[in-house]
Structures are given as structure tokens and as C-alpha cells.
Amino acid sequence: MDFGLSLTQEQKLVMTQEMQLSVKILQMSSFELQEHVEKELQENPVLDAKSIDANNEEKNKVDYKELIKYFEFDNYSHHSYEKNEDDDVSPFNFISEKKSLKEYLKEQIRDLDEKGYIKAICLYIIENLDERGYLAVKDKDISDELKISLELTEYCIQIIQSLEPDGIGARDLKECLKIQIYKKALEDDIIYTIIDKYLEALAENKYTFIAKELNIDVKQAQEYGDIIKSLYPKPSRGFYTGEEVKYITPDAYIKKIDDEYYIIMNDDILPKLSINEIYKEIIRNEDDKNAVDYVKEKLNSALFLIKSIQHRKSTIYRVLENILELQRDYFDYGEEYLKPMTLREVAESLEMHESTISRAIRDKYIYTSRGTVKIKDLFTTAISSSGTGEDVSVRIIKKAIKDLIDKEDKKKPLSDQVICDLLNKEGMNISRRTVAKYREELGIKSSKGRKRF
Known part of the structure; x- marks a missing residue:
């Protein structure tokens, strides 16, 4: 073995924090971007989300140019695709609020003809329901925690299980199904046996096996199976549980006007970001060096955020332009006319990298005359x-x-x-x-x- 020094030349891409942020923002869904901007508005005092008065727009542009000499950053110009005031109002502005499952159950408890301490125990049990609507805590744990008898605990659990939606408060799937069967007055020893012993066979449609095991004919086994499959495994369905807050906001609208399709970017996703006037004055004074350095750092961060958001917007716009060109028949006539299209083809056409296209379409949606479409689904x-x-x-x-x-x-x-x-x-x-x-x-x-x- 020997030691020695040698020089080698290699190319390496080093991603700065700014580049990482730009890539991160590009792949964010509209909801994730909203959360990110809200966080930045809270942490960066330089950023202002208030709407800018039309009379001050020209003045603000001049102010930005005066500030450029204080910083080192790229050209922050970008393509702007404005949305006209005459455009249709987005239907997503009228999405109804989800009702809380726990609040719905508490309302039912308040209306019961029970003593106060019974209601209090029931309210405690409701707080221990998981996102499915199941009671994940053991009866004994509730009994020990509240220092009450097991009999009283079980009585209160039965009260919870008598509430709507059917199946609420069950300890597991089997009990959830049994509660629903009981409340539908469909009690039958055979249906309970199938739930207890043959759920896996039922999931695989093994009706011949179930019929043989229970000494019934196949058609009857299938009828029992149809009843069980009509039940709900998650009682929390349709209610807001706090665990899942997913809704879709389109990044763009595709509209056909006079036989031409137009891309209208959804500017309602985010507030209009600007620079707070107070911090501009701090830069101009330059009396307090520490304050000026702090503002410069925050202003650089704010400007790069604005640039990254506009880069995201222009990239999505360019990708959609290319998709419109390739998939005109799909937008005209429907899904049957969707042509094969890959990330590589779009990337080569736009002279971008495949990873950039992949990030640009990740969790992005467009609103078309055929409904809301996930952009990724158009690639096949x-x-x-x-x-x-x-x-x-x-x-x-x-x-x-x-x-x-x-x-x-x-x-x-x-x-x-x-x-x-x-x-x-x-x-x-x-x-x-x-x-x-x-x-x-x-x-x-x-x-x-x-x-x-």
C-alpha cells in the first residue's frame, strides 16, 4: 500500500438552499403551497399578503428597481397569465363544511334522557374514538381511568353504540358489522356465524365453501354475503374526523372559446404577495446596520419565494400548453381519444428534464368541461x-x-x-x-x- 496526492477533475451538481426551495415549491400541490405561503407570511415580516391598490402598482415597480442594487439575485421577471374578472366563479368556492363526527355524537348525547354523570362518561368515551369511529381503548382502561365499575362502563359503551351512524363505538370490524345487522333488524344466527368465522372467505367470494360449511345452498350463502357487503366497515364515513383534510383545488382551468382552448391559471390559490413598505424605508435609511442586514436577508428570502411561485406557475402553464397540443382530440371528444403520452416526450418537446415535468404535474389538477382531471392521469x-x-x-x-x-x-x-x-x-x-x-x-x-x- 502507498499514499500519494493526485488531482482529478469532475462535474458535480451542488444544490443550494434556494434551488432546493424552488424544486420543492414546483412539486407542491396547491394545498401544500397554500400552507407553505401561510407559514412564510408568519415567519417573514417583509412579506405582505394584502392586495395592492391599482394606483400604487407603478410606484411599487419603481421601488423594487431601486432596491435591486442592495442584493444579489437573478432576474425575477416571469410570464404572467392574468385571469379576467368576467371568468366564471370557481365551483370550489362553495364546498360545504364537513360536520365533525364527535360533535354530531355529542349533540345526540345531550338530547338523551340520562343522568348528568352518565352523559359525562359517554362524552369521555366519544373522545376516545379513533378516525374510523372505533373504540380503541379497552373497557378496563376506561373503568380504571374514571374509577367506575365495568358494568357502568359497558352500559355507557352500549349507549354510544346505539347512536348514529350505525356501527359507532365498535371495538373491531366484526362488532361493527354485528351492530349494523342488529339495528337493521336482520338478526339471523347464520349471518352472525359468517361474520365471526368466514369474513376472509366472503371477501374472496368463496360461496361454495361457505355453503358447504354451514349446510346451506350456494345462492343462500351469496344472499347473506350481499347483505354483509352492503354494510359499512368505517362508521365515520362522511364525517370530518380531523385525520383527513383533503380537497382538490385546480391549478388551472381549460376553457374552449370559439373553437380554441385557453389556459387560465387559478390565481385564487394564493394571496398576492408583495414587500411591506416599512421595510423598504429601513433599507433606504441604512442607519442601523444590524437592522439593514436582517431586512436584506428576509427580503432576499421573500423575493426568491415570489420568483419560485411564478416559476412554478409558468412551468405548469408550459406543460399544459404542450398537453393541449398533443391531446386536442381528448379535450374535444373524450377519454376514448386520449393518445399515448409520456413524460419523456413532453420533456423533449419543452427542452426540460423529465424530473422537472414529473414535479410540475405531481398532485396538480385542471378543471375542464369534463370535470376536474388529475394532470398525471393524462400521461399513459x-x-x-x-x-x-x-x-x-x-x-x-x-x-x-x-x-x-x-x-x-x-x-x-x-x-x-x-x-x-x-x-x-x-x-x-x-x-x-x-x-x-x-x-x-x-x-x-x-x-x-x-x-x-
């Missing part, structure tokens, strides 16, 4: 067609598979091989294994699982 790979010689979108093939299964005779469902043969006759060059893969991605069971008796 292709399978060659043996008939026309043109490539067929995977999404179209999946739709064809679903249509065939929807129309099949449920007593004799189509096998994957039969579906494969039918699609090949339509000119889609596809194998049985690929059919099975796409069927599973669509969440559709095999022919055995779809069979009705």
Missing part, C-alpha cells in the same frame, strides 16, 4: 395496435376491459383469456397476463370472484 404508455398500426393508450385498453366486464353475464363471467381474445380481435395487441395486470389495477376481481349464483 402505449401498446401497439395490430389493426391500424397506431399505438393505443393503456387507459383506453383499461376502459375496454372494464366495459367488457360490465356487460358480461355474471353467471358466466369472462376469463382473462377470453377478454384477451376479444381485445385482440379489436386490434389491441395484448397478452392474457397484461389483461390480468390491468384488471387488478382497476380493482376488479377474477372471473371466479365475479361469479353470481
Whole structure:
């Protein structure tokens, strides 16, 4: 072994904090971006989210130019795509507020004809329900915590389980289903046995096995299965639980006017960011060096945030322009006319990197005449067609598979091989294994699982 010194030359990309922030903002969904901007507004006193008066706009532009000499930063100009006041009001402004599950249960408890201490215990139990509406705490733990008897604890749990929605307060899935059966007055020893012992077999549609085990005919087993499958595994459905706050805000609107499509960026996502006038004066005075340095740092941060947001906006706009050009038939005639389109094709067309396109479309939505569409869903790979010689979108093939299964005779469902043969006759060059893969991605069971008796 020997030691020595040598010089080597290599290229390496070092991402600065600013570059990392720009990449991070590009891939944020509209909701994530809203949260990020709100956080920045709280932490950066230089940022101002108040609307700017039209008479002061020109003055503000001049002020920014005067401040440029104090900082080192890139050209912050960007393309602006303004939204006209005459545009339709977004339907997303009228999304109704979700009702809290726990508040709904508490309202029912307050109306009960029970003593005060019973209601207090019930309210405590409600606070221990998880996001599914299940009681995840053991009876003994409640008893020990409140220093009450197990009998009283069980009595109060039964009160909770008598409330709406049906199945609330259950300890597990089986009890949740049993509560719903009881409240629907569908009590039957066989249906309880299926819930207790054969839920897994039921999930796989093994009605022949269940019928043999319970000494009933297959059709009867299927009828019991239909009843159980109509029940709800999560009693909290439809209520706000605090665990899931997901709603969709489109980043852009695609509108057709006089046979031309226009992209209108959704400027309502964020407030209009500007620089607070007070901090501009601090920069001009330069009396307090520490204060000036602090403001310079915060102003640099604010300006880069504004630039990153505008870069995100212009990148999404350019991607949508390219998609409109490639997928004109889709916007005109619908999903059946969606052409194969990959990230690489769009990236090469826009002279961008694939990762940039991927970030630009991540969790982004557009509002079209056909509803709200996830941009990522418009990207799909292709399978060659043996008939026309043109490539067929995977999404179209999946739709064809679903249509065939929807129309099949449920007593004799189509096998994957039969579906494969039918699609090949339509000119889609596809194998049985690929059919099975796409069927599973669509969440559709095999022919055995779809069979009705």
C-alpha cells in the first residue's frame, strides 16, 4: 500500500438552499403551497399578503428597481397569465363544511334522557374514538381511568353504540358489522356465524365453501354475503374526523372559446404577495446596520419565494400548453381519444428534464368541461395496435376491459383469456397476463370472484 496526492477533475451538481426551495415549491400541490405561503407570511415580516391598490402598482415597480442594487439575485421577471374578472366563479368556492363526527355524537348525547354523570362518561368515551369511529381503548382502561365499575362502563359503551351512524363505538370490524345487522333488524344466527368465522372467505367470494360449511345452498350463502357487503366497515364515513383534510383545488382551468382552448391559471390559490413598505424605508435609511442586514436577508428570502411561485406557475402553464397540443382530440371528444403520452416526450418537446415535468404535474389538477382531471392521469404508455398500426393508450385498453366486464353475464363471467381474445380481435395487441395486470389495477376481481349464483 502507498499514499500519494493526485488531482482529478469532475462535474458535480451542488444544490443550494434556494434551488432546493424552488424544486420543492414546483412539486407542491396547491394545498401544500397554500400552507407553505401561510407559514412564510408568519415567519417573514417583509412579506405582505394584502392586495395592492391599482394606483400604487407603478410606484411599487419603481421601488423594487431601486432596491435591486442592495442584493444579489437573478432576474425575477416571469410570464404572467392574468385571469379576467368576467371568468366564471370557481365551483370550489362553495364546498360545504364537513360536520365533525364527535360533535354530531355529542349533540345526540345531550338530547338523551340520562343522568348528568352518565352523559359525562359517554362524552369521555366519544373522545376516545379513533378516525374510523372505533373504540380503541379497552373497557378496563376506561373503568380504571374514571374509577367506575365495568358494568357502568359497558352500559355507557352500549349507549354510544346505539347512536348514529350505525356501527359507532365498535371495538373491531366484526362488532361493527354485528351492530349494523342488529339495528337493521336482520338478526339471523347464520349471518352472525359468517361474520365471526368466514369474513376472509366472503371477501374472496368463496360461496361454495361457505355453503358447504354451514349446510346451506350456494345462492343462500351469496344472499347473506350481499347483505354483509352492503354494510359499512368505517362508521365515520362522511364525517370530518380531523385525520383527513383533503380537497382538490385546480391549478388551472381549460376553457374552449370559439373553437380554441385557453389556459387560465387559478390565481385564487394564493394571496398576492408583495414587500411591506416599512421595510423598504429601513433599507433606504441604512442607519442601523444590524437592522439593514436582517431586512436584506428576509427580503432576499421573500423575493426568491415570489420568483419560485411564478416559476412554478409558468412551468405548469408550459406543460399544459404542450398537453393541449398533443391531446386536442381528448379535450374535444373524450377519454376514448386520449393518445399515448409520456413524460419523456413532453420533456423533449419543452427542452426540460423529465424530473422537472414529473414535479410540475405531481398532485396538480385542471378543471375542464369534463370535470376536474388529475394532470398525471393524462400521461399513459402505449401498446401497439395490430389493426391500424397506431399505438393505443393503456387507459383506453383499461376502459375496454372494464366495459367488457360490465356487460358480461355474471353467471358466466369472462376469463382473462377470453377478454384477451376479444381485445385482440379489436386490434389491441395484448397478452392474457397484461389483461390480468390491468384488471387488478382497476380493482376488479377474477372471473371466479365475479361469479353470481
